[in-house]
Amino acid sequence: MSNVFVVDTNKKPLDPVHPGEARRLLSQGKAAVWRRFPFTIILKSEGRTSTIQPLRIKLDPGSKTTGIAIVNDASGEVVFAAELSHRGQAIKASLDDRRAVRRSRRQRKTRYRKARWANRKRKPGWMPPSLESRIANIVTWVSRFSRYAPIQAISQELVKFDMQLMENAEISGVHYQQGTLQGYEIREYLLEKWNRTCSYCGKKDIPLQIEHIHPRANGGTNRISNLCLACEKCNSAKDTRDIKDFLKKKPEVLKKILAQAKSPLKDAAVVNVTRWALHEHVKATGLPVECGSGGLTKFNRTTRTLPKTHWIDAANVGRSTPADLIIKGVKPLVIKATGNGRRKMCVTDAYGFPKQHKERKGFSMGYRTGDVVRAITPKGTYQGRIAIRHRPSFRLGKIDVHPKYMRRLHRVDGYEYVHERSASCSSPWVNRGVPASRDFKDGSQHGM
Incomplete structure (x- = not known):
């Protein structure tokens, strides 16, 4: 499991210790439990002194889950790991319910009143509450971990500067839109969208090719919504045939492909909108911030032959990633944002009518x-x-x-x-x- 955080008698963070060492300090009465989550002990005397090694907290922001890893750059050890689940969808659902109730009340009580929805102004940098909550969750835990461990630097996965425009200021049009990494970025997106499997036969761990759902020979385009992944055998068998003719004996597969091809890019939009706002909040902590791209994160992870998880991706963010990353025995703490209650005094039914007062x-x-x-x-x-x-x-x-x-x-x-170890259970x-x-x-x- 992950190491245990330690603070001294003045609540200043010390080097995290192995769970066995923490258990020994607790059994001997030299320390007491300060916090349960994340598990932190506080020393009862000032006898324990050691050289504090600076740690780096790494962030892999995501739409639904953010990976967090605390890494010792000197030794390459992942001291602590966590996966933070956001509640943006729950916030949006609550706002939709509230809007429906208010509109229903206005329609029933004040039909004559003039609408005022256009009389509202939003401050600069405003973002929807569902996006604000994601940033607030990450900033909250960066602040908490800074109180429990000697954090000296931060690494965040973020798109880098426009290097193409810096090298060639006169580039424009199609050449600027495509860029030198166009094919690589498209392939990475398609691999994530289609779960690294052949869209037609469902095979995994085989070489995959980019396939046009509507063939280019018949007027198909290179839009992302018209691209999928296929193995060489399926790609050759389909050729320039229409997908409905090719999969007429597999209606379930055809329905799945057409539905997934038109799936919304909501998660990608959430990350793009919040990345710079999160970067500004992280910089406000006063710690040096290192930025890394998604391609660099994957390069670090693949060269170290590590599996893909949120917290492992976070540990591989940035150029500061140690050559030998030690993750043996690390079990991340899964954190789920639930909110701090609600102000609703009247509970409504599925149709928005009041049914109970609390x-x-x-x-x-x-x-x-x-x-x-x-x-x-x-x-x-x-x-x-x-x-x-x-x-x-x-x-x-x-x-x-x-x-x-x-x-x-x-x-x-x-x-x-x-x-x-119990993440598969339904209960917390x-x-x-x-x-x-x-x-x-x-x-x-x-x-x-």
């Missing part, structure tokens, strides 16, 4: 909805996230537990956590209302 109460007796607690009751020991109720007992999974039996393990912070890190499992022996709680 009291705005998220705190009670020092606890908050979403806190991770451990409850030692006469019937057994349970741990999970709680939900505040009006009665003295709180909801813990499928049972009700009184706060006198509870002990907080982690405050709600708008995120859920799960380790890679802590099963809701199940018997507690064996955990690190922790002393007194600090800063929880």
Whole structure:
């Protein structure tokens, strides 16, 4: 698993340690658990001193998931890894629901009122809330990791300067649009879009060729929506035939290809829109920022024969990537953004009509909805996230537990956590209302 973060008595970050070393410090009473996620211990005395090695945090921003890796440039060790899942789609769905409710109310209550949708102004640099949340999530975790580890530099995957225009200022037209890497970039995009498989036969791990869905001989174009991948055998068999004639015996494959060829480029647009805004926020931290392209990330990963995952891509961002990247035993922490609750006081049905009113109460007796607690009751020991109720007992999974039996393990912070070994499970890190499992022996709680 990943290393454990360590902070001194003044909450200054020290070098992360191996989980075995952290377990020894906790068992000997020399340290206590400071945070559960990411797991961080705090020393109880100032006796432990060592030379702090600077670390670099690397980011691979994505539309739905962002890879994060903390790398020691000197030794090439990946100290910590995480994969951050964003909630942009959930935010957009909530805004759509709110807009539908408000429009319905205006139509029913104030039909005579003049529309005011054109009277709004947006500040410079405005972005939709679904995109702002992605940037806020990444910046939040860069700030957090800087408090838990001695981060001295940042690497971000970002498109570099326009080198073609810098070398030849007079280039224009088709020559500028194509460029020297046009074919390479198109191939990389198609490999991702078609999952590195033949579009017609579904074979993998074989040489693939760029295929025109509507043949050029019959008026087809080189647009991305008209391109797919095919093996040499399928490409030769199709030749200049119409795809409907070629796949008339495979209607499912034909339907899939036509649907995927017209799939929207929403994810690519999200990354393009947010990359520079994220870059400006990262620069505002005051740390030196290194930028790297997607092609360089793939080159670093393939030359080191590493598998493709979000956090491994993040570890290979930039020219600072060590020649020998040590990833043995690293299990990333999967972080899922869930938000910090909602202000909705009236719950609506699927048609937008109010059906239930809820009291705005998220705190009670020092606890908050979403806190991770451990409850030692006469019937057994349970741990999970709680939900505040009006009665003295709180909801813990499928049972009700009184706060006198509870002990907080982690405050709600708008995120859920799960380790890679159980990432296939549908439930988050802590099963809701199940018997507690064996955990690190922790002393007194600090800063929880």
